[in-house]
Amino acid sequence: MESKAPGLRQRMAGLHVWAGVLAGWLLYAIFITGGISYFREELTQWLRPELPARPAALDQAAAARQALATLAREAAGADRWQFDLPGPRNNVIEASWEHGADGDRERVLLSPVDGAVLHPRATHGGEFFYYFHFSLHYLPGTLGRWIVGLCAMMALVVLVSGVIVHRRIFSDFFTFRPGKGQRSWLDAHNVSSVLGLPFYVMIMYTGLVTLMLTYLPWGALAVFGQQQARPAMAQAMQARFDTPARSGVAAPPAALAPLMAQAGARWGAGNIGRVIVTHPGDAASRVAIVRGDGGRISVAPAYLLFDGANGALLAERAHSSPALATWGTAYGLHLGRYADPALRWLYFFSSMLGAAMVATGLVLWTVKRRTRPGASLAWLRFTQAGNAACVAGLITAVAGFLLANRLLPPGLAERAQWEVHGFFLCWAATALYAAWRGGAAAWRALWWLAAALWCVLPVLDACLAGLPQRALFVGFDSAFAATGLLCLYLGYRMPVATRQ
Known part of the structure; x- marks a missing residue:
């Protein structure tokens, strides 16, 4: 008897899973650093505490x-x-x-x-996270932009295939069953996916549009010519x-x-x-x-x-021109510079929700495969360690960057670059620990380390930047403390969930 060919949903399910797994780690980092970038001007002020506050009445x-x-x-x-x-x-x-x-x-x-x-002290400020989220910082030339663009394309594939796969997409949005192991991870993944779906589609598509001349330069070359294309496009778009x-x-x-x-x-x-x-x-x-x-x-x-x-x-x-106006609007929607503070917070939380969508999908994939017979233990250990290093390790590395800003001597040679080195060294250390420790213990230790670093930041800021601080500093320090408490909760809860 011939086996029935898989239907559209079955094919889309495989596409959804593997596109998400292959791009997941980078997509998580892009969502986190992109979300931080919506407050890059304010973060740059926090990273340069020597500078005076903006005058209340500025002419x-x-x-x-x-x-x-x-x-x-x-x-x-x-x-x-x-x-x-x-x-x-x-x-x-x-x-x-x-x-x-x-x-x-x-x-x-x-x-x-x-x-x-x-x-002020030398620092890349919030610009580091902004450029990292679309160029991956250290990669030569435009290689980082090509990799990020490929991830964005795969993310659009994941979103479209996910909508096709989930028959009860809206009813699943209102369903969350905690403490149910794999079912709980799927519920969390569904909720975070549906809640931010319009934002995810917009941000991925407009992100590709912002770099369209990197990926598809031939139209501009045909219009402006091979030799004059770059300066002509720069004059038109800037x-x-x-x-x-x-x-x-x-x-x-x-x-x-x-x-x-x-x-x-x-x-x-x-x-x-x-x-x-x-x-x-x-x-x-x-x-x-x-x-x-x-x-x-x-x-x-x-x-x-x-x-x-x-x-x-x-x-x-x-x-x-209509073409340039369309490009400028897509670019503006992606950057969110037009947004008032409330809308900018919505951008930020939507980005964090996207990171949660990716993280829950990655964990769900490993939880499901751990229960399957014949699963490769070495591959599972690698993906579990990678998930812990990517998800909890990146949050730890961001705190490490901020701590480096406060602790490095102001007169240190190449000080700004050492802040960046601190970020990557911290991230690399979490990856090595996750590879060595593995499993639920790695999740717990990394989340608790992140909690400690984030909770130390407000105290260190008060001691080194001086009191009284202006409202901007109080707002950031409160956000740092809240992030530390969230990491503390995840350190308590997530290892239990990943064992189920």
Whole structure:
């Protein structure tokens, strides 16, 4: 008698499981670091406690005037000045200058009050987690982006196949049976999957769109040509513009305040993100006022370009082509820079829910296979250790990065890079321990280690950063303590569940 061919659901079940298993560890890391990235500006402030708080009443025009005065003193003769103005989420002016088109860029942080050069501890700040989540940090060239893109594609396959596999997807959402072993892991996986499903589809698809020219560059090459594609695309997708060569004729710069007032009248007060000055002090100078990303979904570039000598408006870029507007909207949805604090928290918790979806799926896979006859014990031990190192180990490594920021000497050479080394060394140590210890004991020890590190952070912060702290620090320290308590609970509960 011929066996019946597997149906669509059976085929999708196999696809769902193996796509999830192969991409699961990296997807978990991408969800965690991507979620942290929604607060990267605030986290960067916490990681640089020496910097003063943002003034309660900040005048962007006054801050820009202070920045120009400092750049005229520190970067006289540079071909290009650029500074990002402080806003609701950042507390300093980030300024830079270049000598020549191919010259090195020098960067400084300035006080928005008096333009003084600030010297905080060296750190990559929240940018480390932002870049890790789509480039995996240490991998050469664009290899990390290709791997992350492949994982995103596999995640979309997992989501679509999961919807097909689960016949009672919505009724399962309202079902959770704790203490039932494998059934409990499946219930937790279903709940976390259905609750965040719209977010997962959006974030995976828009993540692929943000890097579409890395994966599918041929359309741009056909439009712009092989040689000019990269600079032409950069000019189209960023706030870049053509400027004339230096005239060699000195000319006093036009007042910046009226130029910023014109931008504020178009975009609203406080929506200026960046000021770019080319050939400062020359008759051929240009000043670009660039719109910030706050208060709008699309990140497509918008700016006003002025004559730097007489202040005349030369060009305005307010609208983009349909293709660029679509790309900018997808990019903006992914980054969430437009979001107010409440929506940004929703982004964060949705990312953490995605991490929980991946983690429960990984654990469920090992729990199911441990009960099957003929299962490879070596393979099961490897996947169990990998799950513990990936899930609990990554949470421990994030705490290690934050602790390194507070404990490393401020004058240490390559201090910022040592914070990153601390993250990876901590993660590697948890992987070695999980491989050596294995099983439920590894889960318990790693979660309790993570709990200890996260709970130490607020105490250490109060001792080293000083009291009283501003509200931002209190908020982060409270979040760290809550994370520590959650890890403590997981250290108690999860090893029991994984033995069932």
